[in-house]
Amino acid sequence: MSLPSVQVASGEPGSNAIVDDERRMAALVSTCRASVDQEDAMQDDPVIRLDQFMKLVGMVGSGGQAKHLIQDGQVLVNDVVETRRSKKLRPGDVVTLGEASSTVEFDS
Secondary structure, three states, X not given: OOOOOEEXXXXXXXXXXXXXXXXXXXXHXXXXXXXXXXXXXXXXXXXXXXXHHHHHOXXXXXXXXXXXXXXXXXXXXXXXXOOOOOXXXXXXXXXXXXXXXEEOOOOO
16 A cells, blocks of 8 residues: 655745655554554453344344444444444443343353
8 A cells, every 4th residue: 555645844934845654654554553453352352243243132134134224323332323333342232223122241
């Protein structure tokens, strides 16, 4: 992936220097990815995606139905509207659709 060059003002008024920050940005992106990967690895709790959970517990009949309900803002996770079907649920999270609620639990 090629990142665009960035124009920054030099010390002199009216002159701009083109700075190629591609290597610096690549290193920053790499560092951020490593940080996210470490956080995920540190999580010992099992997770399940919101759309998969809804299908598993019978809130919906298909993944497509889950997708539409989630994207339409009809699904709550812990009493907050969730529009990301790939939201990772952890034990204790409560998913609500209309009058139905289910708590995420995993067998040990």
